[in-house]
Amino acid sequence: MIRTRVGYAGGQKADPTYHHIGDHTETVQIDYDPTRISYDDLLAVFWRSHAPSAHTISRQYLNAIFYHDETQRDAALASKEALEKRGGRNIRTEVLPLRSFTMAEDYHQKYLLKRNQVLTAELTRIYPQAADFVASTAVSRINGYLGGYGTRDQLRKEIDQLGLSPKGRAILEKRVGDRGE
Template structure:
C-alpha cells in the first residue's frame, strides 16, 4: 500500500505548472485549483486573494518534498512579485502552502540554496503561507495543456537541479 502525501504550490498560471509536474517520477496525481484567498468556493471569475495553485499527490519513497521544491524553483521565476510571463496579479504569485513545520523548514532550506546559487537575477520572493484549504478549479482547467497542446504557458525547465 502506498503512503502518499500531498503538496500545495503556486507559481503562476496553474496550467503550465500542472503540465510539468504531472510527469515527474513519483507524482501520482495533480489537480489545479485555488489556494489562500478570501472567499469560500472560489471560481475562475471570483477568487480574490487566491493563488492559482496545484495540489500534487506524490509518493515520498520516489520523490521527496525537497525534490518537488527543487523542481518548482527550476520551472518558474520565483524572483518576480505577482507575475509569471504575461500573467500579472496576486493570482500568479509564487507561494508554498505549508502544512507543517517540517515542510516550512524544508522550504526555507531550499530557498536558501536557490538564493545562494545566484542563478536567478534577484532573490526568491516566494511566500510561505499556511495551508488552509484547496478548492479544485473548474473541469475545463484540469489537464488543460493535454486537451489544448498549443495553449499558453510560461513554464519550462530553466536549470538543472539546485540540490
Template sequence: MYGVTKCVVGYSGGNELNPSYSEMKDHTESVLVEFDPTLISYQSILEKWKALSNPYPGADRQYRTAIFFCNEDQETTARQACGGMEDMVDVEPITRFYLAEARHQNFLARL
C-alpha cells in the same frame, strides 16, 4: 513524475469560500501535488519546481508565486528551496484547496 499520485489545478491561500476562475477573491491559482514520500521526496518536487519556475515579484495575489506547506518540515524545506528567490516567493501554511473548474484541468495536454 514518478511518485506523484495526484496533480490538479485549483485555488488556495485565501479565506473566502468557493472561489472560481472568474471570481478568484483572495486566493492564488495553485497546483495541488499529492505524492508518495517513499518514492519521491518533497525536496525533489521543490527542486523540479525551482528549475521550472519563473517568479514574478509584485504580481497580483491571483498570480503570485507561492509554496504552501503542511508542516514544519515542509516549511523548512520550502524556505531552503527558495534560496536566492526569498523576496519573490511567498511561503505560507496551506489553506483549504478548492478544485478549479474542469476546463482548467490538464490544460497543457489539450494544447
C-alpha cells in the same frame, strides 16, 4: 507523481472560482509517493519551473509554496534560502500555510493534455467522469510528459501502464522524444 490538480489556495473567500477568485492564488496540488520522490526533489522541480525573482502582478498569480506542516515549511524555507545564496538575488516566492484548497473548474484541469485531441479522447473513454479523469494517475503523468516533465527512459518504463492505444503511445513517445533528451 500520483496526481496533480489545479485549484485555488491561500485565501479566505468561500467557494472561489476563476472569475471570482477573491484573495486566492491559482495553484497546483500535488499528491506524491515519498518513497519514489522526496519533498526536497519536488521543491527542486518547483524552483526550476518558474521565475522566483519575478514580481507578481496580482494575488491570483502569486509565486508561492503552500505547506501542510512545519516540516514542509522548514524544507521550503531552506531551499529558498539556498537558492538566494547560490543566485545572489532576492527570491520573491512566498512560503505560506495551506488553509484550504478548492479545485478549479473542469476546463482548467489537465490543460496541456486537453490540447491534444487524440490523447484526450482516449483517456476520456477510460475515465468518462470528470472527477475520475482529474484524479487519474495516468492522466496526470501524461499531462506532465506533455508539459516537458519526464524523460524518454521514464516513459519507456511506464508507458504500458498508461492505458494508451498504439496511436496514443506513438503520439506521446514522439512528443517526449522531440525534446532531444
